[in-house]
Amino acid sequence: MRIGMLIIGTELLQGKITDANTVWLAQFLRPWNLRLRMTMTTSDHNEDIQAALQMLYQRCDVVVCSGGLGPTADDITKDSLAQFFGKKVIPQAGARVVAEENYARFFRTLAADHGYGYLPEDFIALNNPSGFAPGLWFTENKRYLLAAPGVPKEFRDMLTEHFPKLVAPMMKSGGVINLLNFRTRGVPEERIFKELAPGLWDELSAFGAVSSLPHVLGVDIGVTLEGDVELKTARVQQIMRQSPVAPHIWHEGHESIEEVIVKKAREKNLTLGFAESCTGGLCSHRMTNISGSSSVFWGSVVSYDNSVKQNLLHVNPGTIQQHGAVSEATAMEMAKGAREALGVDIAISLTGIAGPLGGSTDKPVGTVWVGVARANELKALRFEYSGDRETLKLRFSQIALYTLLDQI
Amino acid sequence: MRIGMLIIGTELLQGKITDANTVWLAQFLRPWNLRLRMTMTTSDHNEDIQAALQMLYQRCDVVVCSGGLGPTADDITKDSLAQFFGKKVIPQAGARVVAEENYARFFRTLAADHGYGYLPEDFIALNNPSGFAPGLWFTENKRYLLAAPGVPKEFRDMLTEHFPKLVAPMMKSGGVINLLNFRTRGVPEERIFKELAPGLWDELSAFGAVSSLPHVLGVDIGVTLEGDVELKTARVQQIMRQSPVAPHIWHEGHESIEEVIVKKAREKNLTLGFAESCTGGLCSHRMTNISGSSSVFWGSVVSYDNSVKQNLLHVNPGTIQQHGAVSEATAMEMAKGAREALGVDIAISLTGIAGPLGGSTDKPVGTVWVGVARANELKALRFEYSGDRETLKLRFSQIALYTLLDQI
Numbered sequence: 001m002r003i004g005m006l007i008i009g010t011e012l013l014q015g016k017i018t019d020a021n022t023v024w025l026a027q028f029l030r031p032w033n034l035r036l037r038m039t040m041t042t043s044d045h046n047e048d049i050q051a052a053l054q055m056l057y058q059r060c061d062v063v064v065c066s067g068g069l070g071p072t073a074d075d076i077t078k079d080s081l082a083q084f085f086g087k088k089v090i091p092q093a094g095a096r097v098v099a100e101e102n103y104a105r106f107f108r109t110l111a112a113d114h115g116y117g118y119l120p121e122d123f124i125a126l127n128n129p130s131g132f133a134p135g136l137w138f139t140e141n142k143r144y145l146l147a148a149p150g151v152p153k154e155f156r157d158m159l160t161e162h163f164p165k166l167v168a169p170m171m172k173s174g175g176v177i178n179l180l181n182f183r184t185r186g187v188p189e190e191r192i193f194k195e196l197a198p199g200l201w202d203e204l205s206a207f208g209a210v211s212s213l214p215h216v217l218g219v220d221i222g223v224t225l226e227g228d229v230e231l232k233t234a235r236v237q238q239i240m241r242q243s244p245v246a247p248h249i250w251h252e253g254h255e256s257i258e259e260v261i262v263k264k265a266r267e268k269n270l271t272l273g274f275a276e277s278c279t280g281g282l283c284s285h286r287m288t289n290i291s292g293s294s295s296v297f298w299g300s301v302v303s304y305d306n307s308v309k310q311n312l313l314h315v316n317p318g319t320i321q322q323h324g325a326v327s328e329a330t331a332m333e334m335a336k337g338a339r340e341a342l343g344v345d346i347a348i349s350l351t352g353i354a355g356p357l358g359g360s361t362d363k364p365v366g367t368v369w370v371g372v373a374r375a376n377e378l379k380a381l382r383f384e385y386s387g388d389r390e391t392l393k394l395r396f397s398q399i400a401l402y403t404l405l406d407q408i
Numbered sequence: 409m410r411i412g413m414l415i416i417g418t419e420l421l422q423g424k425i426t427d428a429n430t431v432w433l434a435q436f437l438r439p440w441n442l443r444l445r446m447t448m449t450t451s452d453h454n455e456d457i458q459a460a461l462q463m464l465y466q467r468c469d470v471v472v473c474s475g476g477l478g479p480t481a482d483d484i485t486k487d488s489l490a491q492f493f494g495k496k497v498i499p500q501a502g503a504r505v506v507a508e509e510n511y512a513r514f515f516r517t518l519a520a521d522h523g524y525g526y527l528p529e530d531f532i533a534l535n536n537p538s539g540f541a542p543g544l545w546f547t548e549n550k551r552y553l554l555a556a557p558g559v560p561k562e563f564r565d566m567l568t569e570h571f572p573k574l575v576a577p578m579m580k581s582g583g584v585i586n587l588l589n590f591r592t593r594g595v596p597e598e599r600i601f602k603e604l605a606p607g608l609w610d611e612l613s614a615f616g617a618v619s620s621l622p623h624v625l626g627v628d629i630g631v632t633l634e635g636d637v638e639l640k641t642a643r644v645q646q647i648m649r650q651s652p653v654a655p656h657i658w659h660e661g662h663e664s665i666e667e668v669i670v671k672k673a674r675e676k677n678l679t680l681g682f683a684e685s686c687t688g689g690l691c692s693h694r695m696t697n698i699s700g701s702s703s704v705f706w707g708s709v710v711s712y713d714n715s716v717k718q719n720l721l722h723v724n725p726g727t728i729q730q731h732g733a734v735s736e737a738t739a740m741e742m743a744k745g746a747r748e749a750l751g752v753d754i755a756i757s758l759t760g761i762a763g764p765l766g767g768s769t770d771k772p773v774g775t776v777w778v779g780v781a782r783a784n785e786l787k788a789l790r791f792e793y794s795g796d797r798e799t800l801k802l803r804f805s806q807i808a809l810y811t812l813l814d815q816i
Contacts, residue, residue, distance in 0.1 A: 013444040015434025016621060019427060022449070026423025036421040038456055041430070041447045048446055048467070055463055059456070213424060274710075280696025281689030284710045288688025291764055291797055299716035301709055302682075302692045308707035308750055312720065342716055356699055388561070389699055 001170075003029060004060030005039040006052050008067035008077055009150055012041050020152050021066050028159060031179040032168060033209040033224050044068055049080040057084075061143060062167055064159070067150030069133040071115055077147055078136070082120035085138065089118050095125035098134045102127065129157040137166060144170070178229040182240050184248040185218035185402055192219060197244045204239065207232045216398040217385075221245070250405060257401045258290045264408045265296035272404065274300040275313055275338035275349035277325070278368060282397040283350070298344050303334065313337030326351050326363050331380035335371030347373045348404045349380075354392045368396045370403050409578070411437060412468030413447040414460050416475035416485055417558055420449050428560045429474055436567060439587035440576060441617040441632050452476055457488040465492075469551060470575055472567070475558030477541040479523055485555055486544070490528035493546065497526050503533035506542045510535065537565040545574060552578070586637040590648050592656040593626035593810055600627060604652045611647060615640045624806040625793075629653070658813060665809045666698045672816045673704035680812065682708040683721055683746035683757035685733070686776060690805040691758070706752050711742065721745030734759050734771050739788035743779030755781045756812045757788075762800045776804045778811050 005025060011017050019041070026036050037060055042048040056063045068077030082089045099116035103109060110116065116134055119125055126135030126146075131154040136147040144167060148158040184192070189212055193201050204210045204223050211222040221240070225232045240246065251260050265272055274283045284300040287293050301312050306325055309315040315333040323329040334349035352368025359365035366387070371380040381403065385395040413433060419425050427449070434444050445468050450456040464471045476485030490497045507524035511517060518524065524542055527533055534543030534554075539562040544555040552575060556566040592600070597620055601609050612618045612631050619630040629648070633640045648654065659668050673680055682691045692708040695701050709720050714733055717723040723741040731737040742757035760776025767773035774795070779788040789811065793803040 012430065013434055013447070015431045015438065015444075018431045022420065023423045023426045026421060030423065036423075037451070038460070039421070039449045043445070051463060051467070052446070055459060059459070213422075271713075273716075276689070276692075279693075280701075280705075281684070281692030281708060281710065284684075284689030284712075285687070285693045285801075288710075288712060288762075289798055289801070293688075294712055297688075298713035299710045299720070300689060300712075301720070302689065302696075302707045304692075304696060304702055304708075305679075305706035308681075311751060312707070312709070312749055341720055343719060354696075390697055393693075393697070 001034055001062060001167075002037040002060040003034055003062045003064065004037055004056035006049075006056055006063060006065045007039065007041040007150070008044055008049060008065070009041055010043040010074070013043050021150065021155050024152070024156055025064060025159065028156075028163070030211055030222065031224050044074045044076050046076060046080050046083070049076070050084055053080070053084045057143065057145075063143075063145045065136075065145065065147040066155050069135070069147060069149050071133070078115075078118070078120065081123075081136065081138070081145070081147065085120065085122075085140070087120035087122060089120050091117055092119045092123075092125065095119045095134055098125040098127050099132070102132050102134065106132070126158060126162050128154060129161055130154050135162065137162070142170075178225045178233055179254075180223045180225065180233060180236055181252070181254050182221045182245070182249050183215075183218060183251040183253075184221060184245060185250050187219070187245075187248050189214050189219050192221075192245060192248075200239075200243055200245065204236060207236050217395055217402070218250075218398075250402065256290075257398070257405060258286050258293070261287070261401060261405055261408065262290050262293050262296055264405070266292075268408060270296060270346060270408060271298050271344040272296050273298050273338055273342035273344040273347045274400070275309075275334040275347060275371070276300055276302045277304060277309070277334070277350055278352040278354045279350050279393050279397045279400070280304060282393050283348070283400050286397060286401070299342050301338055301341060309334060309337075312341060314340075324363070326353055326367060326369060328369055328380045328382065331369035331371035332373070332378050333371075335373035335380070336378055339373040345374060346404065346407050347371075348400050348407075349373070350396055350400050352392075352396055354389050354396070356389060366392055368399065370400050372403060372407060374407060409442055409470060409575075410445040410468040411442055411470045411472065412445055412464035414457070414464055414471060414473045415447065415449040415558070416452055416457060416473070417449055418451040418482070421451055429558065429563050432560070432564055433472060433567065436564075436571070438619060438630065439632055452482045452484050454484060454488050454491070457484070458492055461488070461492045465551065465553075471551075471553045473544075473553065473555040474563050477543070477555060477557050479541070486523075486526070486528065489531075489544065489546070489553070489555065493528065493530075493548070495528035495530060497528050499525055500527045500531075500533065503527045503542055506533040506535050507540070510540050510542065514540070534566060534570050536562060537569055538562050543570065545570070550578075586633045586641055587662075588631045588633065588641060588644055589660070589662050590629045590653070590657050591623075591626060591659040591661075592629060592653060593658050594656050595627070595653075597622050597627050600629075600653060600656075608647075608651055608653065612644060615644050624802055625810070626658075626806075658810065664698075665806070665813060666694050666701070669695070669809060669813055669816065670698050670701050670704055672813070674700075676816060678704060678754060678816060679706050679752040680704050681706050681746055681750035681752040681755045682808070683717075683742040683755060683779070684708055684710050685712060685717070685742070685758055686760040686762045687758050687801050687805045687808070688712060690801050691756070691808050694805060694809070707750050709746055709749060717742060717745075720749060722748075732771070734761055734775060734777060736777055736788045736790065739777035739779035740781070740786050741779075743781035743788070744786055747781040753782060754812065754815050755779075756808050756815075757781070758804055758808050760800075760804055762797045762804070764797060774800055776807065778808050780811060780815060782815060 040052045096117035124137040138145045208225040213220040281302045287297045303309040314337045339347035349371035355365035366385045448460045476483045504525035532545040546553045616633040621628040695705045711717040722745045747755035757779035763773030774793045
C-alpha cells in the first residue's frame with residue numbers, strides 16, 4: 001500500500017510553524033510496514049489543492065490529508081475534496097451527531113446550522129477525540145482518503161483512533177500486528193548489520209518486517225509481527241537476546257531513556273541528581289520533561305564557571321589547576337560534591353568541551369568526562385563525539401543518561 | 409515571484425529525521441517579501457522526482473531543490489534534473505574547480521574522475537561553503553532552479569551565499585532591501601493590530617511589506633524596505649518608537665533573547681545565574697546554547713526537590729511550610745540564595761506548576777513565580793500561562809529570560 005500525505009498549511013509555507021505531522025505519521029505507519037511515498041504542502045488555494053490531490057491520488061492507495069477543516073473562511077479542505085471527487089457538500093445527520101458529541105465533550109453546544117453538520121456526499125464523518133472538527137473518510141475503487149485536522153494533537157489522536165479500524169483491515173495482514181522494539185546503544189547502524197551480526201537482519205526477517213532507526217547515540221531495531229504474534233514474539237526475543245547485539249540493548253519497548261530511568265529508579269527507590277557543566281542544564285531539563293520525575297530527580301548544580309564547581313560542589317581548586325576543568329579528577333570531584341550537596345543516592349557529573357571554541361590537541365571539542373558517585377563508588381569515563389555545539393550538548397546528555405541507567 | 413521547494417529525502421518519508429529546511433527557507437525568503445507556494449517531498453525514485461519537478465516547474469518561477477547531491481548510488485538528483493531539462497551529464501571544468509576548492513578547505517584531495525566534476529550541460533556549479541558537494545544553478549525562460557545539499561547546515565549556508573546573488577537581482581526591487589524587525593512581548597498578535605494600534609499595519613505598509621510572526625510569549629513585527637532604505641528605515645523606526653507598541657519592544661533586530669542577554673550583560677560586566685525549579689534546567693540550557701555565554705552565565709541550582717531548595721539555596725523550611733513551594737516568598741528566598749551561592753550579580757528564580765498534575769484552585773497548572781535578586785533589590789512576580797508540560801516549561805523559561813533582560 002502506497003501512502004501519500006497532503007498538508008494544507010499556509011502557516012508552514014510562511015515559516016510560522018514547523019511540520020511535525022509528517023515524521024509522526026511515518027513513524028506511526030511503521031508497525032504496519034507501510035511507508036510514505038510522497039508528501040506535499042500547499043496553502044489554502046483551491047487550484048493548488050486540486051493539482052496536489054490529482055498527483056497524490058494517481059500515485060498512492062491512501063491519501064492522508066491534514067489541515068483546513070476548521071470553521072473559518074480559509075478552511076476549504078471540505079469544498080476542495082468535494083470538487084475533486086465531483087460531490088456536493090450536503091447536510092448529513094451522521095456528521096451532525098459526531099460534531100455534537102465533540103462539542104458535548106467540552107461542555108459546549110453546536111449551533112443549529114453549523115458547517116460541521118455538512119459533508120460531501122458519500123463521505124463519512126470521523127470522531128475527533130481532542131477537538132471540535134470532525135475528520136473525513138472516503139473510499140472509492142480501493143482508494144482511500146482520510147482527512148484530519150492539522151493541529152498535531154488532533155491529527156495524531158484522530159489517526160490513532162481511526163487508521164487501524166479503517167485502513168489496516170484493507171491490508172493483507174488484516175491489521176493484527178505486534179511491533180517489537182529493541183533500543184540499542186554504542187554501535188552505529190552499519191556496524192550492527194555488517195560487522196557485529198551480519199546474519200541478523202535476514203534471520204529476523206523470517207518473522208516479519210525489520211526496521212532500523214537511528215536515534216541519539218543508538219539504533220532502534222524493530223520487528224513487525226503479523227499472524228501468530230505470541231509465538232513469534234518469543235522467538236524474536238530469544239534471537240535478539242542471544243545475538244551479539246544483546247549487550248548493546250538497553251531497553252525492549254518504545255519508552256524514552258528518561259522514562260526508563262524514572263521508572264527503574266522509582267522501583268528501586270533511588271534519588272538522582274546531576275552536576276552539569278558543558279551540558280548547561282540539558283540533562284536536568286530532559287529528566288523534568290517526564291511527568292512524575294519529581295519522585296526520583298531531586299535537582300542539579302549547573303556549574304558552568306569554575307567558581308561554582310568550587311563553591312557549591314567543593315571541587316578542589318588545585319584539582320582544576322593541575323588537571324584542568326575537563327578531566328577525570330574534576331569529573332569525579334564534581335560527582336562526589338553533587339551527591340553530597342543534593343543529598344541523592346546517585347549523582348552524575350559532566351565536564352567537557354561543546355565548542356566551537358575551547359578545544360586543544362589533548363582535549364578536542366567533543367571531549368567529555370562523565371563522573372559517577374554513589375555510596376561505595378566513584379569513577380569517571382571519557383567519551384569523544386563530533387558535531388556542532390547543540391548536537392554535542394545532546395550527545396553529552398545522552399551518554400550521561402546511559403551512564404545513569406547503568407547505575408540503577 | 410513564486411517559489412517552490414522539492415525535497416528529495418527518503419529519510420524524511422521514513423520518519424528518521426524531521427525536515428528543518430522548509431521553515432528555514434520560508435523565513436529566509438521573508439526579507440525579499442517572497443513566499444513559498446508549495447513544497448513536495450519525494451524519495452529517491454526518479455519517476456516521482458520527474459512528476460514533482462513537472463508540478464513545481466509549472467507553478468513556480470523558482471524551484472529550490474534539496475538533497476541527493478552526494479556521491480552514493482542513491483544520490484540521483486543530478487541525473488533526474490538532467491533528464492527533466494533534456495540535458496546530458498558531462499565533465500565540466502567549472503564544477504571540477506568548485507569541488508576541488510571544497511575539498512581543499514577540508515585539507516583533502518578530489519579523486520581524478522570524481523562525479524563532482526560532472527554536471528548537466530548548461531548548469532552552473534555552486535560553491536558549498538560547508539561541505540563537499542557543489543550545488544547546481546540553472547536558468548531558462550525566466551525560470552530558475554537552485555539545487556543544494558539536504559544537510560541543514562550545508563543547505564542554509566549555500567542558500568545564504570548564493571540566493572541573494574542569483575535570484576534577488578531578478579526581482580523588481582533589484583534585491584536592495586532592508587528588513588527591519590521589532591521583537592515585542594506581552595501582547596498577542598490580534599490585540600496589537602486590532603486594539604493597541606489599529607492603524608499601525610496600514611501606516612507601516614506605506615514603507616514596505618509588513619509581517620507579523622508570533623514567537624514564544626511575543627510577536628515579531630517585520631517591515632521589508634526597498635529603494636531608499638536609509639530614509640525609510642529612519643521613518644519606520646520613528647513610527648514604531650512613538651506607537652503604543654513601543655513599551656512592548658524588547659529588541660530591534662533579529663537576535664534571540666539569549667543572544668541579547670549575553671551581549672548586554674557582557675557590555676555591563678554582569679554575571680548571571682538561576683535557581684530553577686519548574687523549568688528543571690531549561691533556562692540554563694538555553695543560555696548555554698550561546699557560544700560565549702560562559703563569560704556572563706556562571707551557573708544554576710536546579711532545586712526540584714524542596715530539600716535542595718533548603719540545603720543549597722538556604723530557603724527557610726518555614727517559608728515553604730507557610731506559603732508553599734510555589735509562592736512569592738519562596739521565589740524571593742530562592743533568588744537570594746542562588747545569588748549568594750553562585751556568587752553572581754543577578755540571580756533569577758522560578759517556582760511554578762508545569763503539570764499535568766499538582767494544580768489547585770489557588771495555584772492552577774501554569775502558575776509561576778519569577779524571583780529577582782541583585783545587590784539592592786529582591787522581588788518576585790507572578791505569571792499564569794496555559795499549555796502542556798513542555799509548552800509551559802518553555803513559556804516559564806521565556807518569561808524568566810524577559811525578566812532577566814529587564815534587569816540588565
